[in-house]
Amino acid sequence: MIKLIKRVSVISIIMAVVFMVIQVVSDLYLPTLTSNIINNGVATGDIDYIWKTGFYMIGFSLISIIAALGNTYFATRESQKLGQKLRSDIYQKVENFSSRSFDKFGTASLITRTTNDVNQIQMVTQMFLRMMINAPITLIGASFLAYQKDAQLTRIFLVVIPIMLVLVGGIMYFAVPLFKSMQKKTDRLNLVFREGLTGVRVIRAFDKTDYEANRFDEANKDYTHTAIKVNTIVALMMPLMTLIMSGTNIAITWFGGHYIAEMTLEVGNLIAFMTYAMQILISFMMLSMIFVMVPRAQASADRINEVLNEEDEILDPKTPATLSLQGDQATLTFDHVAYRYQGAEKLALEDIDFQAKSGDFVAIIGGTGSGKTTLVNLLPRLYDVESGAIKINGINIAEITQHNLREVVGFVPQKAVLFSGTIRENMKYGKPDATDEEIWQALEIAQAKDFVSELADGLDSRVEQGGGNFSGGQRQRLAIARALVKQADVYVFDDSFSALDFKTDANLRAALKRDMQDSIMVVVAQRVSTVMDADTILVLDEGQLVGKGTHESLMADNETYQEIVSSQLREEDLA
Known part of the structure; x- marks a missing residue:
């Protein structure tokens, strides 16, 4: 956690400390002024002294208020800025995560770390800049001043403080592990809730609404029971502290009364001592709150650091070369490429070797799990x-x-x-300065111009989250158009035609071959009809390139491709 708090401005910490010292000194001086009023003003009937000292008290109270405002300003500002920095750093880090890192953490956990865990760090930072500075200074100052007022009464603290330490230690012993488990249970709750929202159509289709509701209830109840238990334990602190403080007051009043009767203690000093005693006990209470919250924040800090310290698997070279658009001179080469998923014994791709040039339409086909998506994911690294x-x-x-x-x-x-x-904003995602003409041209190639032009607001039509207000085929065509707006030498379509009907699929492929002659098209497909007119067809089987050529050449001598074609033809005949 210290590593995260180091991000806080040193100047702001110094200013928070200065303001807090001023506040504490002012607060500590007030009981002494009260004692002086009683001993030197009330007891002697000196009205002028009472007025004079009263104005001093008002002045120090105002100074305390101003200092408290200054400390609160810097504490709040820096805690919020720290939260902003952490959220920004986590987001930027996650944006550069590899697919393996995403799988390692999970979306729900990353959301929890960015929100709940960062909030914990913010809260503890603010507590640190207020209570953690206030409590030790007040504790030391009040103890010294209380001892000055009456050394005999300070022996009461030899009994009270050990009792408080045992109380705080016991609460921490039971509460800290529960606070840590709550973080994991928050992850679990978010995961179930997110799956329920994103998979609502599947849930309804399989009539699993009650099952998912029960699943969520279990996670919700588990979290709730833990939260109730830990908050109940922590809630015991306040009444027990109040009991201790009340007992301390009784003891001070009892012994102080005897000392007053014996003429060894003045009334004003007793009142001041009682105030200092309360300040001492309240300081212990603040420290105990910090000791309870810090372990919880430490668990959050560990989870945040785990994300921030995740090593980047894909790194840029220290002295990079420059790749520029070549248009009709573009080339693509896979030179005996192999890839293995982390921890896997078997290669996911083995000895993939092919070449393509501008205007080429390269199709990749194969069975499920043959490595098609893995291959094209290598292209953008x-x-x-x-x-x-x-x-x-x-x-x-x-x-x-x-x-x-x-x-x-x-x-x-x-x-x-x-x-x-809007549709326009989505189309400009890869090329912010794209003109409407370029957008409409891309939409036309992607076979999306007709339905977009029929919308009341055209390019300014709203797109809901995830494109939920469009059909699957429309979303695919808009996604294809978005890629085409951006000028590129290589376009990769990872099974991006799957939701299109055969006619739209054929029209889209014809438009790509006609209008994108200055680029290389790499298309992953399941349908034979999508790949039949490709310049080069790559046939994958269990990560190996078992065939390469045109439709005609592969039909002549490639058994795997023949099986794929014949199976689909039979299915079409049955349909």
């Missing part, structure tokens, strides 16, 4: 190859920055993702 090399325009993509690489590669993933906003 979502993964890095284990051996071999991928070259665009003759330059190894490992020798250029990821930003530079993704400037020349257009990518449409399996799942069409649209962002909330």
Whole structure:
């Protein structure tokens, strides 16, 4: 946690300390002034002294209020700025995560770490800049001043303080493990809730509404029971502290009364001592609250640091080459590429070797799990190859920055993702300065112009989160158009035509071949009809390239491709 708090401005910490010292000194001086009024004013009937000292008390009270406001300002500002920095750093870190890192943490856990865990750090930082400074200074100052007022009465603290330490230690012993478990249970609750929202259609289709509701109730009850237990334990602190403080007051009053009767203690000093005693006990209470909250914040800090310290698997070279758009001179080369998922014994891709040039339509086909998506994910460096090399325009993509690489590669993933906003905003995602003419041209190639032009607001039509107000086929066509708006040498379509009907699929492929002659098209497909007219078809089977050629050549001599074609033809005949 110290590593995170180091992000707080040193100047702000100094200012918070200065204001807090002023506040504490002012607060500590007030009981002495009260004692002086009683001993030197009330007891002697000196009205002028009472007025004079009363104005001093008002002055010190105002100074205390101003100092408290100054301390609160710096404490609040720095805690909120720290939260802002942490959220920003986590988001930027996660944006550069590899797919493996995403799988390691999980979306629900990352959301919890960015919200709940950061809030814990903010709260403890603010407590640190207020209570953690206030409590020790008050404790030391009040103890010294109480001893000055009457040394005999301070022996009461020899009994009270050990009792308080045992109380705080016992509460921490039981509460801290529960606070840590609550973080994990919050992750679990968010995970179940998120799955229930994103998978609501599947849940209803399988009539599993009651099952998912029970699943959520179990996670919710588990979290609730833990929260009730830990808050009940912590809640015991306040009444027990009040009991101790009340007992301390009784003891001070009892012994102080005897000392007054014996003429060894003045009434004003007794009242001042009681005030200092309360300040001492309240300081212990503040410290105990900090000791309870710090372990909880430490658990949050560990979870945040776990994200921030995650090593980047895909790194930019220290002295990168520069890859520029080549248009009709573009080339793509897979030079005996192999890839293995982390921890796997078997290669996911082995000895993938092919070349393509501008205007080529490269199709990739194969059974489920054959490595099609893995292969195209290597192009924008979502993964890095284990051996071999991928070259665009003759330059190894490992020798250029990821930003530079993704400037020349257009990518449409399996799942069409649209962002909330307007169609125009989504189309400009890869090219912010795109003109309406360029957007309409991309929409026309993607076979989306007709339905977009029919919308009342055209390009300004709203897109709901995830594109939920469009059909699956419309989302795919908009995602394809978004990639085409951006000028690139290589366009990758990862099974991006799957939701299109056969006619739209055929029209889209024809438009791509006709209008995108200056680029290389790499298409992953399940349908034979999608790949039949490709310039090069790559046939994958269990990560190996078992066939390469045109439809006609593969039909002549490739058994795997023949099986795929014949199985789909039979299915179409049955339909």
